[in-house]
Amino acid sequence: MSSTAVSIERPQSRRLGNFDLSMPLFLALAAILCVLVLLPLFWLGYYSLVDRTGSPTLANFQRLFTDRAIRRSFLIALGMAASVGVLSCVVATPLAWLVARTDLKGRAFIRSIVTASFVTPPFLGAIAWEMLAAPNSGMLNVLYRWMFNLDASAHLFNIFTFSGLTFAITCYSFPFVFTLVANALDKVPSDLEEASAILGGKPGTTLRRVTLPMVLPAMLAGTLVAIVQALTMFGSPAILALPAGFHVITTKIWSFFQFPPRLDLAAASALPLLVVTVLLLQGQKWLLGRRGYTVLGGKSGVPRRTALGGWKWLAWAYVGTILAVTIILPYAALLKTALTHTIAEPLTWQTFTLHNFHFVLFEFSATQLAIRNTLLLGIMSATVATGMALVIAYLVARRPVRGASLLGLLATAPIAVPGIVLGVGLFLAYANPTFRLYGTLWILLIAFLTLELPAGYQQLSSAFRGVHPELEEASRILGATRLRSLWQITAPLLRTSIVAAWCFVFIGTIRELSATVLLTTANTKLVSVIIYDLNESGDFGAISVLGILLLIVSFAVVFVANRIPLLGGTRG
Amino acid sequence: MRTSRIAVAAALGAVAWSGAAIAAAPAPYTVTPDLVEAAKKEGTVVYYTSTDVSVAEALGKLFEQKYPGMHVQVERSGSERVYQRIGQEYTSGIHNADVIETSDASNFLVFKENGWLTPAVPEDVAKLWPEKDRDPDGQYAAFRATLTVLAYRSDLVKPEDAPKTWTDLLDPKYKSKIVKSHPGYSGNVMTATYALSKLLGWDYFKKLGQQNIMQVQSSTEPPKILSQGERPIQADGNEYNVFILQEKGVPIKVVYPAEGTSIAFGNAAILAHPPHPNAAKLFYSFMFSQEAQQLNSDVGGLRSVRPDVKEKSSRTPLSQIKVLMSDPADVRDAVETIKQKYEEYFGT
Numbered sequence: 001m002s003s004t005a006v007s008i009e010r011p012q013s014r015r016l017g018n019f020d021l022s023m024p025l026f027l028a029l030a031a032i033l034c035v036l037v038l039l040p041l042f043w044l045g046y047y048s049l050v051d052r053t054g055s056p057t058l059a060n061f062q063r064l065f066t067d068r069a070i071r072r073s074f075l076i077a078l079g080m081a082a083s084v085g086v087l088s089c090v091v092a093t094p095l096a097w098l099v100a101r102t103d104l105k106g107r108a109f110i111r112s113i114v115t116a117s118f119v120t121p122p123f124l125g126a127i128a129w130e131m132l133a134a135p136n137s138g139m140l141n142v143l144y145r146w147m148f149n150l151d152a153s154a155h156l157f158n159i160f161t162f163s164g165l166t167f168a169i170t171c172y173s174f175p176f177v178f179t180l181v182a183n184a185l186d187k188v189p190s191d192l193e194e195a196s197a198i199l200g201g202k203p204g205t206t207l208r209r210v211t212l213p214m215v216l217p218a219m220l221a222g223t224l225v226a227i228v229q230a231l232t233m234f235g236s237p238a239i240l241a242l243p244a245g246f247h248v249i250t251t252k253i254w255s256f257f258q259f260p261p262r263l264d265l266a267a268a269s270a271l272p273l274l275v276v277t278v279l280l281l282q283g284q285k286w287l288l289g290r291r292g293y294t295v296l297g298g299k300s301g302v303p304r305r306t307a308l309g310g311w312k313w314l315a316w317a318y319v320g321t322i323l324a325v326t327i328i329l330p331y332a333a334l335l336k337t338a339l340t341h342t343i344a345e346p347l348t349w350q351t352f353t354l355h356n357f358h359f360v361l362f363e364f365s366a367t368q369l370a371i372r373n374t375l376l377l378g379i380m381s382a383t384v385a386t387g388m389a390l391v392i393a394y395l396v397a398r399r400p401v402r403g404a405s406l407l408g409l410l411a412t413a414p415i416a417v418p419g420i421v422l423g424v425g426l427f428l429a430y431a432n433p434t435f436r437l438y439g440t441l442w443i444l445l446i447a448f449l450t451l452e453l454p455a456g457y458q459q460l461s462s463a464f465r466g467v468h469p470e471l472e473e474a475s476r477i478l479g480a481t482r483l484r485s486l487w488q489i490t491a492p493l494l495r496t497s498i499v500a501a502w503c504f505v506f507i508g509t510i511r512e513l514s515a516t517v518l519l520t521t522a523n524t525k526l527v528s529v530i531i532y533d534l535n536e537s538g539d540f541g542a543i544s545v546l547g548i549l550l551l552i553v554s555f556a557v558v559f560v561a562n563r564i565p566l567l568g569g570t571r572g
Numbered sequence: 573m574r575t576s577r578i579a580v581a582a583a584l585g586a587v588a589w590s591g592a593a594i595a596a597a598p599a600p601y602t603v604t605p606d607l608v609e610a611a612k613k614e615g616t617v618v619y620y621t622s623t624d625v626s627v628a629e630a631l632g633k634l635f636e637q638k639y640p641g642m643h644v645q646v647e648r649s650g651s652e653r654v655y656q657r658i659g660q661e662y663t664s665g666i667h668n669a670d671v672i673e674t675s676d677a678s679n680f681l682v683f684k685e686n687g688w689l690t691p692a693v694p695e696d697v698a699k700l701w702p703e704k705d706r707d708p709d710g711q712y713a714a715f716r717a718t719l720t721v722l723a724y725r726s727d728l729v730k731p732e733d734a735p736k737t738w739t740d741l742l743d744p745k746y747k748s749k750i751v752k753s754h755p756g757y758s759g760n761v762m763t764a765t766y767a768l769s770k771l772l773g774w775d776y777f778k779k780l781g782q783q784n785i786m787q788v789q790s791s792t793e794p795p796k797i798l799s800q801g802e803r804p805i806q807a808d809g810n811e812y813n814v815f816i817l818q819e820k821g822v823p824i825k826v827v828y829p830a831e832g833t834s835i836a837f838g839n840a841a842i843l844a845h846p847p848h849p850n851a852a853k854l855f856y857s858f859m860f861s862q863e864a865q866q867l868n869s870d871v872g873g874l875r876s877v878r879p880d881v882k883e884k885s886s887r888t889p890l891s892q893i894k895v896l897m898s899d900p901a902d903v904r905d906a907v908e909t910i911k912q913k914y915e916e917y918f919g920t
Contacts, residue, residue: 244787
């Protein structure tokens with residue numbers, strides 16, 4: 001009792017001499033978040049409701065329904081996204097079960113490598129699959145014809161199809177389902193499964209009637225995330241759907257930017273995409289919010305692991321196939337293409353060449369600038385976003401100011417804004433003679449901050465729930481201000497989460513293409529955009545080299561970030 | 573008294589005449605040591621281009637060799653993308669680019685109308701360029717000419733089986749065998765689509781759209797797709813990229829149909845607000861020099877307007893090819909129709 005009395009007394013008397021920054025911080029952050037999130041959306045709404053002369057009209061929305069091409073692109077995108085969602089779930093769930101609930105050897109390694117595959121930008125994966133599975137020149141098709149001695153018209157895969165696109169996106173969307181389901185499986189209480197076994201349920205029955213229903217919300221939630229990812233993706237459809245002769249909604253929106261740009265139509269088509277994303281994410285939140293009964297017996301010991309016995313070969317084949325398809329084959333294709341003159345050549349001592357490396361590193365004038373910009377923006381976005389997320393998560397968790405939870409809402413809101421929609425909105429908001437941010441790195445920084453803040457915030461807000469406020473209170477009792485105790489006490493305690501959030505944002509920035517492609521200019525080129533430009537002119541050798549550089553740099557930054565003696569890392 | 577009046581009238585006349593001359597085209601400029609010095613102080617020239625990236629970079633390197641200390645920043649994209657980029661930048665008040673070059677001549681009419689170009693006439697252009705290949709007001713001139721050609725892999729398609737005319741491509745036996753680039757990306761293909769739609773009617777494209785073609789963006793790409801073996805026939809694509817690949821030993825053959833092949837004149841210009849005005853002038857003048865144009869031909873396989881450029885004997889001379897000329901103003905007026913029809917027949 002007396003201790004609480006002291007903790008109430010002392011800070012108040014202190015506050016007179018040592019101003020508490022909570023309120024101004026709260027106001028500043030609220031203002032920044034409003035500008036970041038609401039301003040582009042406001043302009044999006046405004047432009048969708050006016051015609052080219054600026055007078056109000058509903059014609060843009062009317063056109064959405066009457067224009068066959070727009071309607072078709074929207075329906076194809078929905079169909080593609082739904083297929084990606086279902087396929088991701090079907091592929092990821094058994095894999096999650098294998099690593100979480102069986103005695104499979106190397107399961108921890110598999111888990112970390114699937115998570116690491118998150119570093120591959122989806123557009124790079126799509127290009128790699130173009131090299132592997134183009135119907136005639138694709139390496140896998142060439143191999144197939146050679147193995148079975150077939151004529152030139154035979155092919156096993158054609159990546160330039162609706163199903164090819166679905167497949168290529170699934171390769172880089174299933175980790176979302178995997179992570180959610182594996183985490184849920186970790187938490188399934190073993191007593192319920194044991195009860196089922198005692199009552200005579202065979203392992204199969206237990207799995208089907210007890211374990212699966214309990215992770216069903218996680219499966220559905222993961223599926224919805226994969227659907228949102230696929231629906232809002234720009235790079236992979238632009239690379240694979242356009243050669244096949246169809247548009248999805250994101251590529252269609254981007255085509256409205258051809259000069260003279262139809263900003264009104266771009267804005268109008270972006271809004272339904274925004275609505276669908278919001279609905280899907282609301283559904284996901286609702287599903288995860290109901291997980292009460294999964295957590296119910298959460299502390300009842302270690303999860304049961306199923307002994308695979310003779311099935312382990314099948315399990316290994318399954319894991320091996322997934323890793324081959326998502327990581328090994330694409331990376332090998334990039335490496336091979338980087339080291340030969342054309343895709344068609346096999347890699348031998350005769351065809352081996354460093355020509356592509358020489359071109360990218362010494363002849364191609366955009367390389368250095370793009371790598372510098374990418375690194376600069378990645379590090380800046382990650383640092384600023386993590387800093388903001390930390391303060392917001394603190395304010396929301398400790399609620400020193402009334403209405404702090406509003407900040408949490410604002411910080412998570414951008415998750416529903418597809419990159420291309422934000423790109424359009426930011427272009428409308430900042431590419432005018434008043435702001436003139438278009439053409440500078442600032443507009444990209446704003447875009448990345450807005451897009452990546454939710455990831456950083458979610459990471460840190462869940463971390464805050466695990467830290468009891470008593471240590472901070474002690475520090476405050478001893479006279480530290482809120483900021484000082486946040487910096488000296490809380491931040492070091494959360495070091496792992498902070499570094500993880502930082503890496504998340506950094507990788508998210510490297511992977512981004514959909515907003516970037518609308519917002520870059522010659523002086524603000526990023527590696528992702530250069531890769532995209534090179535793909536449009538078919539320079540696979542250069543793409544492969546840049547892609548490999550991008551991956552090496554990303555891994556290096558993540559590696560270093562985890563080892564920097566930051567936030568008291570040296571002391572503890 | 574009378575003589576002085578005449579003198580005044582003559583002076584006024586002279587002023588009026590020279591004024592008119594300035595409005596028409598500025599006096600040709602030469603590369604003076606002062607210009608080189610001023611350009612070197614600026615150090616960099618930003619070059620927006622739609623020429624194949626390897627050719628554009630080679631041009632940049634030649635310039636850097638000739639003027640040590642200068643750096644050329646090459647920004648390569650498709651003509652229509654460069655057009656979009658300049659449009660976005662200039663309407664937003666951003667002036668990044670010094671010199672621009674694309675294969676869609678109709679876009680230069682728009683640039684000129686909007687006042688986005690600086691009039692400048694290098695000495696060589698004034699002396700050697702035919703009048704039809706340069707703007708009467710001196711705002712741009714033809715840097716290159718590109719044919720958009722039909723071609724095939726001679727090892728995968730027998731000569732007797734190869735298409736010989738545009739309409740041959742509609743034969744069912746070529747289904748799934750054709751690669752084609754996009755008029756919404758490439759200025760060459762925009763021009764060629766205009767020329768062929770006039771020559772053969774839109775029905776040709778409607779039927780071609782049913783041939784299950786592989787749709788790529790840049791007109792530099794179909795020859796590369798042919799060299800990969802991804803498709804054996806290109807319905808359109810740059811002649812110069814075919815030349816580049818032929819010289820690397822890739823078995824590709826160009827077909828020049830009797831009906832004619834579309835030619836597009838790729839103009840170059842200095843932008844209205846170049847961040848490096850002197851470097852821009854120096855580079856612009858260099859682009860039309862004998863060595864630069866010869867490099868375009870030798871390394872790039874591009875056709876040149878300049879009379880003293882020697883073409884390799886392996887290439888069919890332009891004089892022996894029936895070309896389809898398109899008036900840039902007509903192409904400009906047809907752009908919306910072309911894009912719309914194209915999407916209807918080809919899906920994107």
